[in-house]
Amino acid sequence: MKIFIFNYKKIVAVFFSACFAIYCHAQKDSSLFKRIEIDTSKQKLNMDGVYNKPFLTMGKMPVAMGGYMEANTQYSVTQGISADGFAFQFQRVSMFLESSIAKNIKFNSEIEYENGGEDIEVEYAFMDMEFNPLFNFRGGIVLNPIGSFNENHDGPRWDFIDRPISSTTIIPSTLSNAGFGFYGKYYYDNWIFAYETYLTNGFDDGIVSNADGQTSLADGNQNPDKFDKSNSGLPMFTGKIAIRQRKYGEFGISYLTDVYNEWKTDDGLIIAPKLSASVFALDYSTSLLNDRLSITTEAAKVWVQLPPNTVNTYGSQQDGAFIDIVGTVIKHKMFGWNNAKWEVGVRLEYANYNIGSFSETGGPIYDYIWAIVPAIAFRPVGSTVLRFNYVYSEQSDEAGGNFILGNTPVKTGTMEFGISTYF
Amino acid sequence: MKIKQIYKVLTVVIFSVITLEACQKLFPAAPAPDNTLAVGVIPGLTPAQLQEHALGDDEFSQIFTQQQGLGPVFNNISCNNCHVGNGKGSPATALTRFGRATGRTFDSLVSENGPDLLPNAVPGYTGDVLPPDANVQVQLIAPTIMGLGFIAALADSTILANAYPHDGVAGVPNYVNPTSFFIPQAFNIPFNGQYIGRFGRKATRVSLQDQVVFALANDLGGVTCDYNMVKPYNYLVGPYTGNYVQDPDVSAGFVNHLVMYLLTNKVPPRRDSANSDVLAGAQLFTNIGCVTCHIPTMVTSTLPGFPSLSNQTIHPFSDFLLHDMGSELDGGVPEGSAQSFQWRTAPLWGVGLSPNSQGGGLFLLHDGRATSFIQAIQFHNGEASARKAAFNALTSQQQQQIVAFLNSL
Numbered sequence: 001m002k003i004f005i006f007n008y009k010k011i012v013a014v015f016f017s018a019c020f021a022i023y024c025h026a027q028k029d030s031s032l033f034k035r036i037e038i039d040t041s042k043q044k045l046n047m048d049g050v051y052n053k054p055f056l057t058m059g060k061m062p063v064a065m066g067g068y069m070e071a072n073t074q075y076s077v078t079q080g081i082s083a084d085g086f087a088f089q090f091q092r093v094s095m096f097l098e099s100s101i102a103k104n105i106k107f108n109s110e111i112e113y114e115n116g117g118e119d120i121e122v123e124y125a126f127m128d129m130e131f132n133p134l135f136n137f138r139g140g141i142v143l144n145p146i147g148s149f150n151e152n153h154d155g156p157r158w159d160f161i162d163r164p165i166s167s168t169t170i171i172p173s174t175l176s177n178a179g180f181g182f183y184g185k186y187y188y189d190n191w192i193f194a195y196e197t198y199l200t201n202g203f204d205d206g207i208v209s210n211a212d213g214q215t216s217l218a219d220g221n222q223n224p225d226k227f228d229k230s231n232s233g234l235p236m237f238t239g240k241i242a243i244r245q246r247k248y249g250e251f252g253i254s255y256l257t258d259v260y261n262e263w264k265t266d267d268g269l270i271i272a273p274k275l276s277a278s279v280f281a282l283d284y285s286t287s288l289l290n291d292r293l294s295i296t297t298e299a300a301k302v303w304v305q306l307p308p309n310t311v312n313t314y315g316s317q318q319d320g321a322f323i324d325i326v327g328t329v330i331k332h333k334m335f336g337w338n339n340a341k342w343e344v345g346v347r348l349e350y351a352n353y354n355i356g357s358f359s360e361t362g363g364p365i366y367d368y369i370w371a372i373v374p375a376i377a378f379r380p381v382g383s384t385v386l387r388f389n390y391v392y393s394e395q396s397d398e399a400g401g402n403f404i405l406g407n408t409p410v411k412t413g414t415m416e417f418g419i420s421t422y423f
Numbered sequence: 424m425k426i427k428q429i430y431k432v433l434t435v436v437i438f439s440v441i442t443l444e445a446c447q448k449l450f451p452a453a454p455a456p457d458n459t460l461a462v463g464v465i466p467g468l469t470p471a472q473l474q475e476h477a478l479g480d481d482e483f484s485q486i487f488t489q490q491q492g493l494g495p496v497f498n499n500i501s502c503n504n505c506h507v508g509n510g511k512g513s514p515a516t517a518l519t520r521f522g523r524a525t526g527r528t529f530d531s532l533v534s535e536n537g538p539d540l541l542p543n544a545v546p547g548y549t550g551d552v553l554p555p556d557a558n559v560q561v562q563l564i565a566p567t568i569m570g571l572g573f574i575a576a577l578a579d580s581t582i583l584a585n586a587y588p589h590d591g592v593a594g595v596p597n598y599v600n601p602t603s604f605f606i607p608q609a610f611n612i613p614f615n616g617q618y619i620g621r622f623g624r625k626a627t628r629v630s631l632q633d634q635v636v637f638a639l640a641n642d643l644g645g646v647t648c649d650y651n652m653v654k655p656y657n658y659l660v661g662p663y664t665g666n667y668v669q670d671p672d673v674s675a676g677f678v679n680h681l682v683m684y685l686l687t688n689k690v691p692p693r694r695d696s697a698n699s700d701v702l703a704g705a706q707l708f709t710n711i712g713c714v715t716c717h718i719p720t721m722v723t724s725t726l727p728g729f730p731s732l733s734n735q736t737i738h739p740f741s742d743f744l745l746h747d748m749g750s751e752l753d754g755g756v757p758e759g760s761a762q763s764f765q766w767r768t769a770p771l772w773g774v775g776l777s778p779n780s781q782g783g784g785l786f787l788l789h790d791g792r793a794t795s796f797i798q799a800i801q802f803h804n805g806e807a808s809a810r811k812a813a814f815n816a817l818t819s820q821q822q823q824q825i826v827a828f829l830n831s832l
Binding site: 078079272307309386390 | 486488490498501507515517543545546547549781782783784
């Protein structure tokens with residue numbers, strides 16, 4: 001049952017290794033190469049996240065390259081105990097490669113090395129073909145347009161070291177899959193209307209068969225085969241509509257739905273009812289006071305049809321949200337950087353992994369985490385950030401055991417300092 | 424770019440890191456000791472024993488999946504999900520024990536996957552339903568697993584010393600057939616080939632090892648080990664292991680770590696024991712005769728290798744004997760020589776910490792039906808009727824003193 005078969009992964013990985021070599025060379029010889037700088041803390045539409053990056057171009061070659069890295073140090077205390085003490089974390093290094101193949105045909109890709117290169121993943125690798133601004137074809141490994149963070153996840157854009165909890169555990173960013181679809185934009189006055197719609201491979205049974213003991217779209221997104229085949233043999237649908245007004249900002253509505261279980265054997269024998277997982281997300285972002293204050297928020301709700309006879313630590317509904325408020329407090333020439341900025345911000349976030357009540361007692365189920373994250377960030381240039389965060393979180397279900405009964409939540413305080421930069 | 428300026432920035436950053444680090448308030452402190460759940464180990468263990476304890480701790484909260492051998496039918500996916508934080512469980516994770524009672528005979532319907540219902544199933548498989556010929560069922564909530572090593576170290580003679588009619592009650596031991604892998608201690612005295620059970624709500628398991636092996640198979644469900652290779656399956660569906668893991672699913676070592684963990688969990692400390700209401704309550708608890716069954720003090724025997732469990736004075740508030748608790752608490756399901764209306768005296772140590780693991784509420788007795796201490800006492804009938812009457816004859820202030828005492832345990 002392999003209806004959707006795409007195997008770009010290996011080709012792209014080889015291609016990237018070659019490009020990396022050229023890139024390293026490029027960094028030395030600056031006469032040939034031209035850097036296209038942009039302030040990445042500013043943003044067009046969220047869906048433009050994949051193009052709106054600083055790239056390095058080579059003379060007249062139709063290829064542009066770039067990337068970013070993230071690293072940080074962390075000290076975390078849970079209920080008086082620091083399990084790991086001081087930890088230095090090299091989160092990830094990512095490489096972009098973009099090329100104009102011909103008029104209105106482009107290739108774009110990102111490959112990510114996580115955990116010091118242990119995990120290599122093609123985040124996206126697709127071809128775009130523009131027939132009309134309103135009608136573009138995209139095929140390959142695409143970022144599923146659900147919420148805003150997923151398509152706009154590059155570290156240097158954020159003043160917060162950790163990715164939002166709800167954007168990694170409720171919406172499992174980075175969520176990308178092999179598939180194709182269409183997108184387009186329509187401009188009118190100060191308005192932009194945009195849509196995106198894709199059919200891709202989707203999740204697998206890991207949503208419920210996992211070692212976390214709770215419903216997890218992220219666990220259903222781990223299968224290395226996901227670029228080769230769809231677990232259910234049915235495509236996942238993702239669609240998004242976004243509206244942007246120059247003054248008021250961008251508002252997006254997105255939806256994703258997929259049959260995630262193996263309901264049919266390869267021989268066509270139906271062995272189980274189809275089970276679906278769906279996500280509905282709203283996002284909004286704006287900047288105010290001459291770009292001195294920015295607000296970014298995303299909320300998502302998940303519905304998962306569970307197999308019958310599933311233990312009550314697995315929820316059939318989940319939700320989560322975050323809001324980031326970041327203000328520029330000083331914008332000045334500092335230490336020779338003309339537009340250096342100090343920013344302060346705060347993130348409020350939560351995720352609930354099991355909405356509902358116990359059928360046995362009628363009592364509510366508690367399976368949430370919430371956090372508040374004050375941040376201070378220094379941006380010497382738009383594409384580089386030094387950031388300092390404090391994270392205070394309360395979690396009702398302690399890792400390892402699912403304390404979903406509502407016992408005293410576990411409190412954690414984390415101090416983090418990190419850097420992230422495009423290169 | 425001036426190097427000096429970079430140093431300035433670095434100094435500022437490092438300085439703020441240090442100040443904020445110093446500000447301990449930003450890091451949540453450990454909960455006050457009286458608020459702790461029963462996490463912690465008994466003193467006097469060797470480094471090897473401590474390491475085994477730590478391994479067992481991890482295993483106790485391990486989430487089992489098909490890949491770890493769970494299923495195909497099961498109750499829950501982790502010991503910790505029922506024995507939350509080592510404390511008492513909630514009716515939300517209760518297990519159902521069933522069977523068929525006809526006159527004086529009882530069949531626990533092993534051929535239909537008895538004695539416990541395994542209602543959950545791995546994906547693609549169907550969970551157990553109550554077989555149509557089952558006519559009795561009882562709900563059981565998980566007891567605390569603290570201080571179990573001390574119970575394991577009690578001599579049979581110590582338990583028997585309180586048995587049979589005295590002071591108006593008549594506790595009886597539950598003599599059960601030992602499992603094939605049971606290795607008796609010097610203090611285990613067989614009677615017609617049977618041994619005194621002490622673990623479980625009807626004192627059906629003789630040793631912690633028995634309980635662990637049973638729990639892997641029935642409370643989790645379908646996890647096989649060297650001591651028990653039986654895979655339960657839904658008899659309505661047919662045999663199917665539901666996993667591709669070779670049996671045994673866990674090693675003998677895995678079982679032993681869990682046993683070590685259970686043996687070496689400490690007893691929770693008492694709280695407010697000098698409070699005047701608590702002291703008055705303790706006195707009343709003795710005066711009205713609750714202590715006939717909820718025996719405050721016992722001395723353990725010798726458990727080789729565990730000096731800190733051996734010859735220790737403990738305060739479990741139980742006699743580890745079965746009592747007729749009357750028809751209201753009759754669950755209809757007997758076990759071994761324990762009748763359906765007989766229950767092991769619930770050890771009351773740690774009972775005041777129950778809300779910490781029961782979601783802030785209180786669920787008492789074998790099925791969690793009582794949601795307050797007073798309610799739990801009102802279900803004391805049968806042998807305990809006279810004590811209940813004595814409790815009800817107290818003034819409400821005195822009753823509250825007993826409640827304060829129970830809360831301090």
